Amino acid sequence: MKELETIEGIGPKTKELLNKIKIYTVEDLLNYYPYRYDIIKRSDLSNLSDGDKIIIDGIVEGQPTTIYINKSLKKMIFRISTKTMILNITLYNRAHLYSDLKSGKEITIIGKYNKLKNTVIVSDIRFGLLPPSAKIEPIYYTTEGLTVKQISKFEAIALENDYDVIDLVPRYIEEKYNLMNKKSAIKNIHVPEDILLLKKARQRIKYEELFMYVLKINYLKNKINNDNLAIERNIDKDKLDKFIKSLPFELTLDQDKAVNDIINDLSIKKRMNRLLQGDVGSGKTVIALIAVYANYLSKYQSALMAPTEILAVQHYEEAKKIFSKYKLNIALLTSSTSNKDKKTIYEELENSKIDLIIGTQALIQENVKYKKLGLVITDEQHRFGVNQRDTFKSKGISPDVLSMSATP
Numbered sequence: 001m002k003e004l005e006t007i008e009g010i011g012p013k014t015k016e017l018l019n020k021i022k023i024y025t026v027e028d029l030l031n032y033y034p035y036r037y038d039i040i041k042r043s044d045l046s047n048l049s050d051g052d053k054i055i056i057d058g059i060v061e062g063q064p065t066t067i068y069i070n071k072s073l074k075k076m077i078f079r080i081s082t083k084t085m086i087l088n089i090t091l092y093n094r095a096h097l098y099s100d101l102k103s104g105k106e107i108t109i110i111g112k113y114n115k116l117k118n119t120v121i122v123s124d125i126r127f128g129l130l131p132p133s134a135k136i137e138p139i140y141y142t143t144e145g146l147t148v149k150q151i152s153k154f155e156a157i158a159l160e161n162d163y164d165v166i167d168l169v170p171r172y173i174e175e176k177y178n179l180m181n182k183k184s185a186i187k188n189i190h191v192p193e194d195i196l197l198l199k200k201a202r203q204r205i206k207y208e209e210l211f212m213y214v215l216k217i218n219y220l221k222n223k224i225n226n227d228n229l230a231i232e233r234n235i236d237k238d239k240l241d242k243f244i245k246s247l248p249f250e251l252t253l254d255q256d257k258a259v260n261d262i263i264n265d266l267s268i269k270k271r272m273n274r275l276l277q278g279d280v281g282s283g284k285t286v287i288a289l290i291a292v293y294a295n296y297l298s299k300y301q302s303a304l305m306a307p308t309e310i311l312a313v314q315h316y317e318e319a320k321k322i323f324s325k326y327k328l329n330i331a332l333l334t335s336s337t338s339n340k341d342k343k344t345i346y347e348e349l350e351n352s353k354i355d356l357i358i359g360t361q362a363l364i365q366e367n368v369k370y371k372k373l374g375l376v377i378t379d380e381q382h383r384f385g386v387n388q389r390d391t392f393k394s395k396g397i398s399p400d401v402l403s404m405s406a407t408p
Helices: 012-020 026-030 095-100 148-160 171-176 182-190 195-225 237-245 253-267 284-297 309-322 339-350 386-393
Strands: 036-040 053-070 073-081 086-092 106-114 119-127 135-139 273-277 301-305 330-333 356-359 373-379 400-405
Touching (some): 026 148, 053 095, 073 095, 182 195, 237 284, 253 273, 273 284, 284 309, 284 400, 301 309, 309 356, 330 339
Parallel strands (some): 086 119, 273 400, 301 356, 330 356, 373 400
Antiparallel strands (some): 036 135, 053 106, 106 119
C-alpha cells in the first residue's frame, strides 16, 4: 500500500486531516468516492426566470468597485461580457479577489439571477471559461481545513500515477453483464469524462458492493450450515408436549408456529440465530421459556438477558411461576445481587448446577463462565450494542441464539 506522502501536496498536516475521514493510504484515497456530483453547464439566459440559479462565463470589463457596507460586510461590483450580453456581478466578502479580477480576465460565475436588475449575486467564482460540453464535478465529504477542491486534486494526481486495483468481480461476470473494469470505473468516478461513462462507472462500483455483500451472506450461511461446533440435541418431544399442555393457557396459532420453528432449529446440528418479533403482551416470553425447557431436556444451560433490572426481575418471576412444578434451577443476576450471592451463582454456573440464568448486562461480565451454555436469549435486543450481543453469544462454545423484540 502506497503512503499518502507520495501524492504531491500532501504533507503531515494534510495527512492528519485525511486521516480524520479515514483515508490512510493512496488506496483509501482512490476508494473514497464522491457522494454527489455538480453538473456545471452554461445557462441559457433566454430561459431563466427571476431568482433562478445561473452558471455563466465571460470576460471582466473594467475594474471592480469595492463598497464597504460595515466592518464585516464588503461588496464588490463589476461587469462581465458574455457572448450575448453584459451582466452586472455582485460579490460579497471576497475583497481578496480584487487583484485577480482585472479587465479582460476570463471567469465563470455561479449564483442567483436577478432578471429585473440584470445582476448575478455570486455564490461561487472560478477562473477560466466553461468547456463546450457540461463539466461534471465530484463532491466529497470533507472535514474542517480540507476542501472538496483539495480532495479532487489529490484524486487526480493519484490517478495519474501507477496504482494497483483489486478487482473483486470475476472477469466472466464483467463480460456477461458488460461491466466496466474496476480501474476505468475508479477513474470515471473521480474524473468523469461524460455522464454516460459516469453512470457506467457507478453501476460497476455498486455491482461490486452488492456482489461482495451477497458473497459474505452466502459465506456466513455456509459457515452456519457446516459449523462442527453447533449443538445437536435429542429433545424428548413427549415431555415437551406435556409441558406445553400444562401451561395455564393455550398457545395461539402464531405462538404455536413460532415454537415449532424454534424447536426444529434446536433439533438440528446448525446454530440457530432467530429473531422473535411481536407486540408487547403478544407472548414472546412464553415462547422463549418453552425453548429454555427444550434446551433443559437436552441437558444444556440457558441464559436470558434483559436491558433493565425491572424487566429481568419480571422474567425471573414469570419463569419461577411457569417452572414451579419442574426441577429447573433458576437464578437471577443483576447489579443489585450481593457479592456473596454472585459468588455462589458464578460457581453454580461453572458447575452446571444452574439451568436458567436471567439477568442484565451482568451476564456478559468476564468472570461469568458457563459449563454447558446451549441457548442465549436477548430481550429487546435493539437496546443492546452489537459488541454486547456478540459478547453474550460468545459465552458458550456455539450456543443457539434467540433475540426478542417488539420493534419491527
